[in-house]
Amino acid sequence: MSAPKSGPQSPFPGPRPYEAGERDRFFGRAGERRDLAALVIANRLTVLYGPTGAGKTSLLAAGLVPELERAGFMVMPIARPGGLLPPGTNPIHLRNVYSANVLMHWHHGDIDGVVKHTITSYLEAMPDPRPERPLALIIDQFEDLFATHTTQWEQREAFLHELVECLAKPERGVEERPVRICLAIREEQLAELERYAALLPDLLRVRFRLDPLRRPAAIEVMTHAAGGMFSRADAEKLATDLGHRRVRTFGKLALVPSEFIEPMQLQLACDEKWRRGGRSGAMAKPRDPDEALIRYVDAGIARARAGWGAEAKIRRFIGDKLLTPEGGRSAAIRGKRNTGGLSNKLVDRLEHERLIRAEERLGARWYELAHDRLLEPMRLSNAVWFDSQRRRRRARRVALLLLLLAGLGVAGYFGVQWALDTYRGLEGEKTGVEAELAAASRTREDLEQALARAEGAHAVERLRAQARALDVDFVGLADDVQATRGVIATMARFSPRGRDGEPADLTNFVAVAAELPGLGARLTGLVQRHAELTAELAAATAARPVVEADLKALSKETASRGPELERLRADLDAAAAEQIRQRVRVLAEVSGFEAPQRGASGDARAREMARELWRDAFVLLQRGSTEDARGRFERAHLRDPASAPSWDMLGRIAQTAGDLKTAEQSYRRALAQVPDYGPSLGSMASLYLTKEWFLDAERCAREALAAQPDLLSARIVLRAVQQRRQTEVESDEEGLSPKNPCVRAAAAPAASHPPAGAPPASPEPAQPAE
Structure with missing residues (x-):
């Protein structure tokens, strides 16, 4: 699956x-x-x-x-x-x-x-x-x-x-x-x-x-379950759209508003909006619920059979094993390799598309349709699909019969002509016809060979393009894993000294833990793509002997990536384990660190007290005491209003809670104090990437890397923007936002940054505070 x-x-x-x-x-x-x-x-x-x-x-x-x-x-x-x-x-x-x-x-x-x-x-x-x-x-x-x-x-x-x-x-x-x-x-x-x-x-x-749900209840479902994705106005509009039914009025079918909203249609529309990142899709359009569910069934089956060519098998499995003649639900038990005659891989895909669901009963795994409401849409969808297949087969048989009749007519004509030529003794014409037929046969063979070579070359180029894309993604992931290990290795030598740069290093180190699952998901995707490409190359090699040598060479090159992927997984697992170990050590040292008391001015003592509060809050946050940590961070920036790390950590707490507006305000305050503070620049890049403001995200990511070259979150944002540019030819962006704080960071005299199109520079490491 x-x-x-x-x-x-x-x-x-x-x-x-x-x-x-x-x-x-x-x-x-x-x-x-x-x-x-x-x-x-x-x-x-x-x-x-x-x-x-x-x-x-x-x-x-x-x-x-x-x-x-x-x-x-x-x-x-x-x-x-x-x-x-x-x-x-x-x-x-x-x-x-x-x-x-x-x-x-x-x-x-x-x-x-x-x-x-x-x-x-x-x-x-x-x-x-x-x-x-x-x-x-x-x-x-x-x-x-x-x-x-x-x-x-x-x-x-x-x-x-x-x-x-x-x-x-x-x-x-x-x-x-x-x-x-x-x-x-x-x-x-x-x-x-x-x-x-x-x-x-x-x-x-x-x-x-x-x-079924009424409009107020449907609005409550959307506004409470989606965590802020739906505004009140959006929820009311979607509820109005979904509350339509197709009825016959004055001899015509029309969509009219109704009192109720079907819960399943609401769930499908909201789930589609969630998966689209907040953008509404086809399920949210005003249409009859049965029509919407049929579209959902058709789309789910199409995705499940992608790459397998087994839509007929899937639909027969559903119609024969999961639907009863009386119109009810039935169930099928999972076997070792197949379920009800359908491959378990296809069954897993159907479960992933949520067309069927599994139930454990007496140590066995049973499958049935996900809901009774899908019975009639599934039956109608199967009936329409099989009817269209029957019409296609009938059309093919008619076309074949016509071709056969035409062939018989042509053969008859040449047969009569040959008989007349024989009867009249025109051996010369007979020889000419035979020569023409031989030349035509040779021409057809040449064309067939040329066509086979062209198709084989096209297949080789297509698979080679997939292999190149896989290599590009692999190199990018390997770079990110190496950067992750570099951050962890640097923190292995970390010891608190009370320097101004320590908050940025600590923030980057603990942020690595949040990026590790994403790196693991990317690695899993690469492994799956590698397996699919390997299988496709094997099938193409068997089916296209004309380009067998090229395909075998490409297969050998692709196979060499397997051990590299395994080594990369081992490196990532080792990095995750080392991060956990170093995190325990770093938290212990930070919590036990006491800065030496110095006879300095009142401002210096205030800054040192702010640093001490920040360290205490940082340890509390890593141990799960979010509210206590928030209070100490607020006290830290009250002690030292110019403390960018305190504003930055308050922003991260808000972002974790889903309050992106408060998080952005906190990051902007941090950058207002220290324009080149790397963690806040990286966080602004992530926020802009979420908004799909790609130029702003790229600018902030580059400025973050210029300020702090080992900042992993900025590297990942920059790579995501670059991948988008490779997959999309045109951009709907007009330029940088005038409110982008990273533009001010680039113009600040405290930092020297490269232009937006250049790779991030490697600035000199910050000197420890005296």
Whole structure:
């Protein structure tokens, strides 16, 4: 499976429901969560129902379960009455197939531990260190009781009797402990449950209907979960766009605003905006939800089959293994090399595209569609795709038939002509025709050989270009890793002396730890690209013997990069380990350092006190005491208003908390005190790169490297800008921002910087303060 892109994880789960571990990112359902929990606590059985895609599963996992746990309940894992059984299990031999499915969600051993139990007997035999706690059972997708295992339909009543048995007494259930049950079912299947109301007397009267999100709730989801990506105005506009439905009015289809917004369409649109760095995409455009989900399915399958040519296999796997004839979800168990006849690599890609999700059950890994709401869009998408394939095959057969008829006509014509020539004894014309046919054959062979050579040369050049790009990225990464090791090696000789340059060195050293994951992600990407290029070269060598020598030479050259990549990984791992070791040593020495007292002026003593406060704050920050560190940094710049390191560290604390505006203000104040302070110049370069102000980012990065040549963050920013220039021919930038503080840093008399187009200079090392 392709490795995901580096960076923070999206707060929006996309097509799958929220999980219990994502309760802190579950917004927009505070009222429903509170009301449903109150009903479950107060009543023995509560029925949660609503339309498909309204968010029932998310409300149960990320809303109801935390509320019940806070109320002191022991909540069993969310179960389903349907699904698939382990391989080799015959449902006919089970006491009750629906009970077995529920118990398999609770049991972590083999199936032999559940086949003989009823729900009540399993709960009574279950070990519990706190048996006094009330018990909560949550059964999701209760419609599976009517849509799966249809040959065992007579076991439905027995399963419902087992649920009633858990609630046999008015107030006490299993082993005299209170039991509460919550059933979640689709609204359209609620009538099926009503047929069994006689088996559940007075137990179906407590119901809770869940509607899709309304506009205020959708706005809350966007503004709270995205960490500031959505402004209030942006969220309101996107909610308005998504709240449209395609209806037929006056004989025509039109998009009209509606009362509700489908949660899945909202999650997909927000996730796409997150992955695009704040820019809206196709999912955020006003269109019918089914149309938007079909586009999402088509795009996900296209990305999953990229490079494999296996879209038909993927769609057959989904249609045959994950969709049932009755229109429900099915599941497939993962094998050693394939799942349901589809290669596990393609299955992993489908999971990465979040079209399917995995579930661990009884030691096996099962796959199913990410959400019930994808059933109909997936079915429609498959129908359209296979229909288009059938039309293409029909068109090819018709074209082949026409070509065959034309060939037969031409052959017939020449046959008749040959017969006439023979009949008339024109041997000379016959010889001429045969000579022309031979010449045409030779010409065709020559053209085919020339075409094969041209195609082979094109393939060689294309693969050589990929190899050159890989080499360029490898050399750049190797330079950055070497620079990282240089910073760490320099800090191995570090000893606090109370010099003015020490804050910049310490800041650069601890910032290396933040850059190491990015370097590791770049290395992982290079390794994957190297493997893909190696495989493509092997396939091309076998398919194009005309250029076999060139391809083998390029393969040998590419293979030589493998050991170099492994050595680079070893260097990066060694650098990470050494950074941790030196960090512990440096923090210990800085925390124990006391500057010698000198009889100096009041200003000098104030500066020394500011340095001491800065060192204490720096140690606290590295040990996780952010608020205490912030307070000491503020006291440090109050002692010495010209203390650029204090402003710089306050900016870094704000940037870590996501407050980029405050961070930029702090960096500007630091540069106002010391225009060539390297860490702040590097931080401004990173901020400009985030804004995609590439000229400003390049200027700040070059000025940072001129002030502090070993500043790793500035090197990485500069390399990112250079890579963009290689991939994009035109630029939409008009010039440097007039408010760029790095321009003033270049003009300051305290520093001498090269022009923007020149490589960073290597200034003389700063002398220690007396």
